[in-house]
Amino acid sequence: MIEKCRVGYFQFENKSDGLYVNVYPPKEETFSPAKIDDAMFYIDKKKISCDIVKLDEAIKTGASKEVCQKISEECPNPVGEFADYYINPDGMSVEAIFYPPFVGASFLDLEEIKKDITFKGVRSGTDEAAINDFLENKEYGKVYVLAKGKEPRQGTDGFIEYKFNTDLKPRPKINEDGTVDFHSLENLNHIEKGDVVAILHPEDRGDEGIDCFNRKVNPRPVKHVVFRYGRNLVISEDGLNLISKVSGHVMLEGDKIFVSDVLELVDVGPQTGDIDYDGNVLIKGNVQAGFKIKASGDISVSGLVEGAEVIAGGTITLNRGVQGKTKAVIKAGKNIVAKFLESCESVYAGGDIEADSILHSKVIAKGKITASGKNGLIIGGDVRATLCIEAKNIGNEMGTNTTVAVGVDPTMKRRLEELKKILNDLGKNKIQLNQLLEALRKKQQAEGSLAPEKQEMMTKTMRNVIMLEQEIAKNKKEFEELRQSIGEEQNAIIRVADAAYPGTKIVFGDVSMFVKKKYDFCSFVRDGAEVRLSAY
Structure with missing residues (x-):
């Protein structure tokens, strides 16, 4: 049985004149020779007294050839094949190193080895294949793992x-x-x-x-x-x-x-760049010249707006106002409230505009414009509203050219007539396309299918009808907005709480008048084809 051992090994033997050690070299060069450390462990474990020097010499010589060396005058009790077991501190493995028996002593078998590790407390993971590997190959001095626990599967952090x-x-x-x-x-x-x-x-x-x-x-x-x-x-x-x-x-x-959905910034300038935001914007400081704020919601600026561009889908609130330097563009989908508007290239509100003073700016509101507060000035520029303009003073004593206009611009009326014609033509085209589509559908129902060129014509016609309906809807929306604006202009009025000065041009749609003398506490209304002065 021991002859199967492929590695180098030693075996003690009692003879009539004492204890001998037999050392056998490995069967192939790839296998290791017997080790003195294993021999020293053996004699220490089994309390065997011998000549250590001779034992060492025999082990070294036995690395290359068979050796039989007497190492003691005494004959100890023969020792059977045994194993030194080691249990890993984490309990996840049991290892064993086997040692050969004295010549003529007993060998271990499968059940004995299993009984040994069971005695050590092993209840799970015994590897019979590893035990059988030793029993078949007898590699003494090799570490065999005879039992393995099941490692936990490590998780991962969330x-x-x-x-x-x-x-x-x-x-x-x-x-x-x-x-x-x-x-x-x-x-x-x-x-x-x-x-x-x-x-x-x-x-x-x-x-x-x-x-x-x-x-x-x-x-x-x-x-x-x-x-x-x-x-x-x-x-x-x-x-x-x-x-x-x-x-x-x-x-x-x-x-x-x-x-x-509210973007809060201190200032807008090189440190922020232009702002394009889907929501509301709150600026606690100033907006520097040359920069742009665009928001889908409301915009509020606590400081000064210089020659910048401010565009909001909702309301714009400018607590200090605009020093536009002829470059500022202010545009709101709803209302604009400002301390003052000065030297603005363009100011537009889809609703109303309210400011303490409007100076040398082009201003348009679809609703009304109110210059109220301490000053209540409109001086210079071109200020237009659909419904009403109210101010304390319009123009000044220096005769600065100032235009204030209410009602609908004549170009809007021309656009309304254009839209009527466009909608009429689009309606006729839609009727013709629907007639062609109906004829193709009837042909398809009658014949079961259409020729490829007819099928292509039907697909193209359906696509054209969809595009035409989208165009009609877009133009109808513009038409209704213009018609509503034109209807509102009938009650348009310009009110002056203090004075309207010479140099001021009063405009109602396509009718206008120039103020040639100072008028105090008055209103201007349209009366047919002329502008008439009225009580405030």
């Missing part, structure tokens, strides 16, 4: 995947010619309503293992994460997505996510 740039740093754009554009700075994470701003990847807790003693082995602890967020956010039904309830911008502060 984490949050952010769907926006969490390290946003404003950087100016470098143009192709090498110049720096401080207007285009990526300094906001814009989002739309319904956008997923973060995804939660839950922790994987892993699975328990079992050690060789049949004890449960827990996987290492993992990090549990949850969404931390402010208002305007909602968690999806499955708990994995964080969704914005508004359009605006998203930011991360620490590990907390914030979404707002």
Whole structure:
């Protein structure tokens, strides 16, 4: 049996004159020779007294040839084949190194080895294949793993995947010619309503293992994460997505996510670049010349607007006003409220405009314009409203050219007539296309199918009908808005609480008059084809 051993090994033998050691070299060069350390462990373990020097000499010589060396005058009790067992401190493996028996002594078998490791407390993971490997090959001195626990499956930490740039740093754009554009700075994470701003990847807790003693082995602890967020956010039904309830911008502060539809800035200038925001914008300081703010909602500026562009889908509030330098453009879908409007290239409101003073600016409001407050001035420029203009003073004693106009611009009336003709022509075209489409459908029903060229004609006609209907809807909307405006101009009026000065031009649609002398506390109305002075 021991002859199967492929590695080098030693074997003690009692003879009549004492104890001998037999050393056998490995069967092939790839296998290791017997080791003195194993021999020393053997004699120490079994309390065998011998000549250590001779034992060492025999082991060294036996690396290359068979050796039989007497090492003691005494004959100890013969020792059978045995194993030195080692249990890993974590209980997940049991190892064994086997040692050969004295010549003529007993060998271990499968059941004895299993009984040994059971005695050590092993209740799970015994590897009979490893035991049989030793029994068949007898590689003494080799480490055999005779039992293995089931390792726990380690889990993974939970984490949050952010769907926006969490390290946003404003950087100016470098143009192709090498110049720096401080207007285009990526300094906001814009989002739309319904956008997923973060995804939660839950922790994987892993699975328990079992050690060789049949004890449960827990996987290492993992990090549990949850969404931390402010208002305007909602968690999806499955708990994995964080969704914005508004359009605006998203930011991360620490590990907390914030979404707002109000953008708050101190100033707008080179440090921010131009602002294009889907929501409301609040500027606590100034808007510097040459920069632009565009918002789908309201815009409020606490400081001064210089020669800048401010465009809002809602209302614009300018607490200090505009020093336009003939370059400012202010446009609101609804109302404009300002301390003053001075030297503006263009001011437009889809609703009303209210300011303490309007100076040397081109101003248009679809509703009314009111210059009230302490000064209540309209001086210079061109100021137009559909319904009403009210001011304390229009013009000044210096005779500065000032135009104030109410009612509908004559060009709008011409546009209304154009739209009538356009809608009439589009209606006729739609009728013709529908007639052609109906004829093709009847032919298809009668014959079961259409020739390829007829089918192509039918598809093209249907596409043209859809495009025509979209064009009609667009023109109808413009037509109704113009007609409503023209209807409102019948009650248009200009009111002056203090004085209207010479140099002022009063306009009602296509009728106008020049103020040639000062008028106090008065109104101007249209009377047929002329402008008439009336009581305030």
